[in-house]
Amino acid sequence: MSSSSFPATLRTLRAAWRGVREALSFSSTRLRQHTGAHLHRIDRYSAVEAAALAGQRIETAPFRVGGHEWRLHFYPRGVLAASDDDAGRVSVDLILWSRRDPWWRLLPAMPSDVTAACRVSIALDGDGGNRAFCTAVGPHRFRGSLSSSGAMDVATVEELRAALRRWEGAGDGIVVRCDVTVTSLEESRIMWCIRQLVSKINLDSIR
Known part of the structure; x- marks a missing residue:
């Protein structure tokens, strides 16, 4: 992975993480x-x-x-x-x-x-x-x-x-x-994110 693609990868990961937090969360009382x-x-x-x-x-x-x-x-x-x-x-x-x-x-x-x-x-x-x-x-x-x-x-x-x-x-x-x-x-609040995170990360961008 070239140095020029590293910032783009970070932006992709950050956007994926935000998407996961908004896509799936769970709270209980x-x-x-x-x-x-x-x-x-x-x-x-x-x-x-x-x-x-x-x-x-x-x-x-x-x-x-x-x-x-x-x-x-x-x-x-x-x-x-x-x-x-x-x-x-x-x-x-x-x-x-x-x-x-x-x-x-x-x-x-x-x-x-x-x-x-x-x-x-x-x-x-x-x-x-x-x-x-x-x-x-x-x-x-x-x-x-x-x-x-x-x-x-x-x-x-x-x-x-x-x-x-x-x-x-x-x-x-x-x-x-x-x-x-x-x-x-x-x-209590539990954030379920691993599955969504994996699905949202563009693996091709970090090869």
Whole structure:
């Protein structure tokens, strides 16, 4: 091959490569879900509820689902003050505590949002672990660390009091369970080019 034909060969190869990239490409999206649960026990719940003020919360320990840290805020007397003592609501709020794994904390924060759904249930002592009350929300988009799902009512204060009275003598504690499902869409791109590249290269030009 002469030196004068070398630039023409490069142009041919470059044009062939561009043609291959435009002629055949493949992309895919797949759904990934990570599910986890956290249990938080409150002993002597009747005394805790009697001492709590409207808007006062109990925080669970941080727990990890889908590579992110979460906390559940539990409000024995509701998020807002009620005009009647028995009209309050038992409420919960899921908090995205941190959206980065510990070893990422030296790096800049990732800009992507986190999508998650949650289900919160309350089980009573003496009830065999059965869920007496339950609520669910989601999927919800969390837009950064310390963002919230928004308060959700699980039961009224009086409903939970009455349920505990029915099991009086078997214990006065409750177990709050929070099930979280983190959902993400992952994209991948694969360029299939070898066959097209071979077919587009003019072999005669490089002889």
